[in-house]
Amino acid sequence: MCGVFGYIGHPSLKLRNGESRLNAAKIVFEGLKTLEYRGYDSWGIAVQVQSPAAAKALAGGQSEKSKLIVEKHIGKISDSDFPLSTFHSSLALGHTRWATHGGVTKANAHPHLDCTGRIAVVHNGIVENFQELKKDLVKKGHKFKSETDTEVIAHLIEQELGVQPIIGVRPLENAVRKAFLKLSGLNAFVILSDSYLIAAKNGSPLVVGILKDAFLIASDPSAIITKTREAIFLEDNQLVSISQKSLNIYDVKSLKKIQPKISHLDWTTTDSKLGKFAYFMLKEIYEQPQVLAKIAANGGQIEKLAKIVKDAHGTFFVACGSASYAALSGTYLFAKIAKKHVNFSIGSEFNYLEDYIDRGSLVIPISQSGESVDVIEPVVRAKKRGAKIFAIVNVYGSTLFRTADYNLLLEAGVEKAVCATKSWTAMVANLIYLAYATVGKANQGRGIIQRTQKAVSKILIPEYINKIRKLSRILTDAKDIYIIGRGLSYPTALEATLKLKEVPYVHSEGFAGGELKHGVIALIEKGTPCIVFAPNDETYDDIISNAIEIKARGGYIIGVSPKTNQVFDFYLPVSDVEVGSVIVNTVPMQLLAYYLALEKGLDPDKPRNLAKSVTVK
């Protein structure tokens, strides 16, 4: 995961928005905040500092020696004040970390330096062969200061450069290239050295933003879009070398120059300010009716894409986390509505099923960020086997968006809280619509989404919120919560358990109702809370029987259903909206997770150990 943000500006020019010159560290500090969802263990910035006098000299075209300063902090950048205000610079590089190798310490925070302190490196990915590289570098006399895999990159570049001072960009580019070729795994890194930013990538994303008088480099286009719409997406095995005035892209293997392909970022950024809400998670829960209205209005796009699904021989949904549960609900939806068999695989498992994939296959990756490496990697492999890729993503311009032959944008708007709420709703709603459109019944799908929109709005009212708050107080000390559903409510149960695990850290398990008696019922004791989804469909009678079985063993039954039942100890009413129940049943669970987190004094937006976009394996 990790967010990378770099800035290199020409010191003699002002930025378009009138920001004062030579504030690269501040620009990077603010840029990193927009990437915090990618990791928030710790953060750091390297800045090439000039004194005001030096800056003046530089602007006049003279050169004066500058100094590389590194500032690192544990914790969230959004909780920090800007510590570099006294430094003047036109060149800075920063990182917000989600640790893979090495604990969350100041020493392990990026940027990492080589032995001479001239090369600063930030990195997204895992250097899979770092142990052997490190052993060799230590033998050669390099001194390591962190436990990370990343630090080997700085020392490898230093090693490749030899002992001479950096005398120009070519030797540096060459050293970066040689170091990059020694790494195994999926990696993107950026170095700041002398007066250059140089980056190379394989797997993890990097985008360069072009301003009139500066360049930016970041992990994600959303981090640069407020400053520029002109961007270059770096492809795998490309190296970009950026100075104050020029930008060159090379093939990393041959160092042959590549003509940069400039993309125009033409999507509209939606408001991502908290407004009246205490947390983004709550704001995003409340945005769901709006998201559903937008999807219902999206007819033309859905009908066109439905034809691709209809004509495919062998269709595979591939996704992780909440998106995987949305995908699983998609298999039920396509079976029920479109009478079509769609396979489903968790992203990280799809490689082991790829022998099925051929030229007739249609692979449908589903991802909010479009950057989940566990999805991208198998999808790229499927593409090589001749499959067509139809990505369902929220982020325009993301890696999956660019890899795909066809795209369906979720239209959920920016989702900032780490846990999925409105993006889950958008995924399921789009799948409902798509399933109906596949059999020429788009209007029926649209009608269900519109009714679902109304049903969600009915939950987001003060009386209902009070009910949820009451339930969250009942469940504050619960150690385990079980959730059951049948058919379409089974993936709903899985999604609900994920909310309870990731936001208030409650151990929760979701099961298909029929499975309990095959072992799990042994876990039910007096007072064990069990949430039961009982929509008004073919699963109702059987799931109520399962609830009665649990109650007979002392379970405390929380029923989510359009009609109450005497087995329920606590009842959460929801409207009957047919297959839209997947969405409507999830909303009270999102609210429950949120209010349980508040009861426990936790930050619902940034749960421990997590990051929003999972870009490492």
Ligand code: GLU
């Ligand atoms: N492997 C690096 C570290 O642990 C980068 C991790 C990442 O990209 O998430 O610091």
